[in-house]
Amino acid sequence: MEKCDFGLIGLAVMGQNLVLNMNDNGFKVAVYNRTVTKVDEFITGNAKGTEIVGTHTIEELVGVLKSPRRIMLLVKAGAPVDDFIELLLPYLEEGDIIIDGGNSNYNDTIRRTSYVESKGLLYIGTGVSGGEEGARFGPSIMPGGSPEAWSHVKDIFQAVSAKVDDDVPCCDWVGKDGAGHYVKMTHNGIEYGDMQLICEAYDLMKNILGMNNQEMHETFTEWNDGKLDSYLIEITRDILGYQDEDGEYVIDKILDTAGQKGTGKWTAISSLDMGIPLTLITEAVLSRFLSALKADRVEASKVLSGSAYTFDGDKMAFVKDIHDALYASKIISYTQGYMLMRSAAAEYNWDLNYGGIALMWRGGCIIRSAFLGKIKEAFDKDGELNNLLLDDYFKSEVDTAQSGWRRVIATAVEAGIPVPAMSSALAFYDGYRRERLPANLLQAQRDYFGAHTYERTDKPRGEFFHTNWTGTGGDVTSSTYNA
Ligand code: NBP
Secondary structure, eight states: OOOOOEEEEEEHHHHHHHHHHHHTTOOOEEEEETTTHHHHHHHHHHTTSSOEOOOOOOHHHHHTBBBBBBEEEEOOSHHHHHHHHHGGGOOOOOOOOOESSOOOOOOHHHHHHHHHHHTTTTEEEEEEEEEEHHHHHEEEEEEEEEEHHHHHHHHHHHSEEESTTTEESSSSEEEETTTHHHHHHHHHHHHHHHHHHHHHHHHHHTTSSOOOHHHHHHHHHTTTTTTOHHHHHHHHHHHOOBBBBTSSSSSGGGOOOOOOOHHHHHHHHHHHHTTTOOOOHHHHHHHHHHHOOHHHHHHHHHHHHOOOOOOOOOHHHHHHHHHHHHHHHHHHHHHHHHHHHHHHHHHHTTTOOOOHHHHHSSSSSOOOOOHHHHHHHHHHOOOOOOOOGSSSSHHHHHHHHHHHHHOOOOOOOHHHHHHHHHHHHEEEEHHOOOOOTTTTHHHHHHHHHHHBBHHHHHHHHHHHBBTTTTTSSSSOOOOOOOO
């Protein structure tokens, strides 16, 4: 038998679809799964009539592959990835490549890259985004790991990935060790933010303006033809218009408790570790936590009062304001996401290509949108752009949207409708554009109670002062550090 080009372990939804995609693109793939019966089910089921080869042991899988062997794991993130690495190692040879295509934590990928390299092999940790449909017809693929491995997987990864502008692949090398999984994690965090913003827009339309599902379906249809054109707006349009056999809207029957698998939380944790004010994504994660407290909320709703506000303004004008609030907040979310990646790149010594990342997210993945094309343009204009808000295009877009954005936040507060993502985005914007914040008082407080010292506006940075505020403290100061 002619040897196979690629091996894949993990025949759940992502693995099966990615393998079928590889087969369509002319690659011969061998597959294996922990529960071995699923191999035969796949070969005689979804893979019937393809060139895909089923194998029943790790040894058999390794034996049917060309050298250097390229084996991707698409299994549950966490211990299963370490377990499969251990199972593979005895059979692999120098230069073979283990690829983890699951949603692994970037810290694990940093550790695994160094471990696998220490065995003479190469390692790739890659984000694969786009869910079932993406895996089948073209995902966004974000690989990082051992740089020497890239030339061995580039052909197959770029062939199966999504394409934009006719033939530009949504896949390129991200960077060493955990860079690919870090960028995928940030993508997922941004996805949490985008989804929360859309939910807030829905809440405002439904509960301030009293719009019905059909009206909201039409509004999202219109929005999807404009600047908000994106996969998530498109599916929201379809969800709002979807009726079951009885003609009832399914959206109204879905329990309001959000699930999560952890990548949004990792993004927020990383931002806290880096000291980056990633407020919008973090609020999106916290909003999911709040939604999950369903029983508590039901009890509280019987006891706690809100606002008696009723909207009596121009409904259509307010829908336009909601659009602008969503759009401006989205700009803030991506600004913060890019700030985080910039900080991580410095921390982990990654040479990230920010425009290239926007391009990889342009197609195939859940946050794909026209908007990412504008981010790519911003980095094409200025590869060293320090902050997206300072790009001429985004600056002027926020300028145009901000009056509507402010009206939405003010109205939401009056009406008692929570808009944590939109309002935290505005608070960030108003803080970021301020030359002077009230942190002078904060530093005085820290110095007052803990002798933490402060810098002065009339002295050079880096000189620290202490005031004996009460007249009873001494001159001893605390050591200075920044968390
Ligand atoms: P799952 O995340 O549900 O994983 C299923 C696979 O993991 C099966 O092959 C299963 O083997 C194997 N597995 C499990 Br579960 N526990 C194992 C263990 N202890 N040891 C060895 N193997 C084990 O599948 P998925 O939804 O296709 O996702 C695959 C990866 O891709 C995950 O990391 C996921 O986070 C990521 N991802 C998923 C999506 C999506 O939309 N679903 C999108 C992007 C990325 P078995 O058949 O023997 O139980």
